[in-house]
Amino acid sequence: MKTELALHDQQFTLHRFPKRANETLQAWDAGDEYIINHFVENPLRPGSKILILNDNFGALSCWFSQDYDVYLQSDSLISQKGALKNLQRNQCNKVEFLRSIDTIPNDIDAVILQIPKSNRFLTWQLHQIRQLLPENTPVVAVNKANAIHASTLKLFEQHLGETSTSLAWKKHRLVFSRSNSQTIKEVDAKTCWLVPEHDMHLCNLANVYSGESLDLGARFVLEHLPSNFKYKKIIDLGCGNGVLSIKLGRNNPESTITSVDESFMAVESARANVEANVSNPQRFTFVANNCLDGFEASSHDLIVCNPPFHQQNTVTDHIAWQMFTDAHKVLEDGGKLLVIGNSHLGYPTKLSRLFGADKVKVMANNKKFSIVSAEKASRKSIK
Template structure:
């Protein structure tokens, strides 16, 4: 746990979930820059007005500004949990910071909006479209991110949806974006969610803006779908890191007697999976849809099959730690003789991790790029 020193006080902040020997901070230079800019412009004095924060990762902005009761929007269940945990660690009341998902925007107007620029341009576009009707002519919007992640295409979106846009000088490799709010920002039609037909099926796949591989089936999932198992022994199946739910949807088709649990830390992913499953099966099949951290909150020693295409990153941190957490928690969730099926790039060496954890690991299929592995709980 490290100390963030901001113009609004000093706060203990941790990444979430907390890990031993954590090497990464719970904030970046863009968070610091935004907080400094607010103070330099005296934007919260003498009267703070209503404040909205988008994409705060672990609470650097929300915790620092808790006294002004900002509302927070994020697509990340982990961000919500991290903000609440950091408020608690600083003995601050959680009710001072109302949290919203990326599909549950408040309806009122805001005087100050702080936005951490997301990695996905589609996500940014969706957020700016949803933000438009929440602004008035005198609303102040400050967006921030690391300079390497702010491109001409980023600025064009701000100009298209909010108004003329300028940027700050870089500080500690971070940069701020200042859109000037145009007159009469009425709601406009959004291109999201997007849709495509799942090849070889009758299913139309719905994808909210924050979902990976939004416009077509990615090549890893395409390979995985060709080798999904089918057996009467699979009564309870988890699509872990479900994204739009294509893997779980086809697992449901292959295993008509199974109940599917769709799990992801993205609210938009879980919503997409739910819409896709219900569109495919209607009231004929039931399933469970959960936004959480890996398998947190799901039953242990219950499931027959976990299907998993692990991500390479959590928030902006890249590494295999999230995959390893998924493997460990899958082992806990599976009943005896239950199976974990994993697809990954060949070079990642997942087979070594799975063999160490499960005591076994078999190759189901492979090609030049991907390998599908199966581990059985003994």
């Protein structure tokens, strides 16, 4: 696995975040290289202000901070932590970090955009560019060629203006656009809908998973969340829009609940949804975090987890494994972890490695999903 990005007589040491000893994936791709090559051939004036959107681990931020004032906006706390580590590792110039829920500066000279997987999020970002930046601000976007469809280009044309594409290079393509459309299309910041069977009204910001309805995994696990006075300190790990936090709060009225996600938009959506659907939201805390970094060991008695199986556009199970290991550490003796996931992912086997096979059981399953319970053994029983 390469860790040295060497282009045009410049070299950077880059790692994904969190850094793993057995990492097999690079911290940059050919799309990053294509963007860099384009600006080497078509440089901006030194000191120009560049807004970089969705820089996965900071490769673009490291490169462009040499000659330009860089603002990096991302919805991913993990991406921002990775970018910061790589900037520090390579002693780069300072970069201004912005969350996806922050307003972008209005004096940007050019925008570099890693096209996100979600069209709703892409639409929101294009809308922000057109609404807040000067007319004719150039935008250079990149993605794999097979992911840039006619519908993708139509979004650029509708929400920005004049749009064209490059030739494909190493299976990637650039999109060139300018914010010069005659009218600014209105885009709602939130998508809202009802879940009548659970008496909920939910709203998602643009980059929150399952933006227009309750996803099937959440719908299944809602029927199996504990409901009693036993649990006092609960974590909803990977909280998304907070639907499980709401149900946990209603089911366990004397508990305190911490809703955790690495997506800034997810955390803010969860906060708003809890406030709209729970009578005593002061019991809740909302945290953007890398899994359970910084949480006290043996401090909680229930953790509910809906793990992702991808990081940005890469399929991987290392985030789920980190969630499980962090949960084992943070649970008190006798504490319980509930995991919802696709049945084929083999979570019972993975959890047995941490908790012991006799402490793991499948609570419920259907044709697609399994709900797995893992109890942390007491240290006395281990002895």
